């Protein structure tokens with residue numbers, strides 16, 4: 001557990017003679033690439049006091065370049081959004097760069113009960129930490145946004161700082177995340193089935209989220225489903241437990257919300273659920289995790305098998321034909337989705353640009369504005 005103390009005698013006592021490990025505020029103040037973070041924290045006294053006394057933590061410190069991406073940064077730093085945003089960058093426990101491995105780890109942040117970022121099951125929100133193929137330490141936050149560690153293992157009295165090159169948005173709810181990462185057919189389908197609010201109140205779940213192209217491939221069928229039938233199909237895409245990519249094993253069976261089985265197949269780097277291929281792993285949401293898939297799952301075809309060597313999977317619905325348009329997208333605001341967030345086959349979703357952060361900021365400020 002993290003300990004908050006105003007005077008950290010233990011860590012002072014553990015200093016070897018002659019070594020000068022600074023406290024966090026001195027460290028930030030004295031590191032030129034962290035001037036924006038230092039300024040922001042100075043302007044938020046309660047954050048400064050909490051961090052100043054914290055022990056056993058890892059701080060993912062966004063550098064000045066990361067802050068530059070936010071043209072509305074001053075508004076954010078001055079707003080209620082800042083404390084939860086920053087808190088998500090503080091990990092509970094000390095994780096030096098040697099803790100990063102090719103197998104992702106999901107490390108708990110100290111982000112607490114802040115709407116809209118709180119983990120509905122009451123557990124801390126996590127950050128995904130992984131070493132890329134080229135041995136770059138990388139961290140992922142909500143919306144599939146990643147940051148690279150540019151300077152690792154800077155020691156301070158309460159733990160260690162890794163300097164990163166982007167701000168990490170905290171995980172947000174399922175429908176907001178789906179909309180921002182361009183899964184607008186899914187959002188439209190949830191809307192038609194009147195399930196948006198229900199899905200956003202789920203806790204501790206894994207969602208297998210079909211792409212718009214996946215819905216389009218079965219467009220003739222899904223467009224004709226009643227809201228009830230559509231709800232039945234969508235329920236088969238949600239598993240009431242958090243299964244990150246690292247806990248998916250070949251041959252594993254998961255039980256969806258409707259009580260029906262889903263079968264995981266793994267061949268090399270490729271992960272399949274029934275006959276659908278996972279094209280974007282581990283998009284963190286406040287209720288758990290979303291994996292993007294390339295086909296819509298059919299609750300009436302639970303034995304659908306993957307074609308492991310094919311680049312795209314044939315639909316799980318036997319009489320499906322492709323529709324000319326992406327189903328369910330009319331009326332779903334796509335203005336916030338032109339951010340270049342494209343699910344990638346190699347895990348995660350590619351890095352997003354400035355505009356996504358602004359969307360996040362807008363959504364967050366809006367949501368905080370609604371807090372009582």
Ligand SMILES: *[C@@H]1O[C@H](CO)[C@@H](O)[C@H](O)[C@H]1NC(C)=O
Nearest residue numbers: 024025026027029030038042
């Ligand atoms: C940071 O540096 C400024 C300017 O040098 C100084 O006024 C301020 O007290 C310092 N803050 C901390 C927490 O060291």
Ligand SMILES: *[C@@H]1O[C@H](CO)[C@@H](O)[C@H](O)[C@H]1NC(C)=O
Nearest residue numbers: 001002003056057092093094
């Ligand atoms: C530091 O935090 C980690 C993770 O929460 C915990 O396992 C460990 O016991 C803590 N160590 C101390 C000294 O508090």
Ligand SMILES: *[C@@H]1O[C@H](CO)[C@@H](O)[C@H](O)[C@H]1NC(C)=O
Nearest residue numbers: 119121123124125126242288
């Ligand atoms: C939310 O809490 C659950 C239950 O403890 C945990 O398994 C999961 O990792 C948490 N999800 C996120 C995104 O932090």
Ligand SMILES: *[C@@H]1O[C@H](CO)[C@@H](O)[C@H](O)[C@H]1NC(C)=O
Nearest residue numbers: 132134136137148149150151
């Ligand atoms: C590794 O990270 C550094 C920044 O620390 C970046 O400049 C470089 O492009 C990254 N390399 C790869 C292959 O991603």
Ligand SMILES: *[C@@H]1O[C@H](CO)[C@@H](O)[C@H](O)[C@H]1NC(C)=O
Nearest residue numbers: 116173176197200201363367
């Ligand atoms: C989901 O997130 C959005 C954006 O933050 C918010 O407006 C909405 O109220 C949230 N839904 C629920 C059920 O909390």
Ligand SMILES: *[C@@H]1O[C@H](CO)[C@@H](O)[C@H](O)[C@H]1NC(C)=O
Nearest residue numbers: 225229230232233298299300
């Ligand atoms: C699945 O089969 C049941 C029973 O035949 C039927 O009522 C339902 O509409 C089917 N669902 C889909 C999505 O085809």
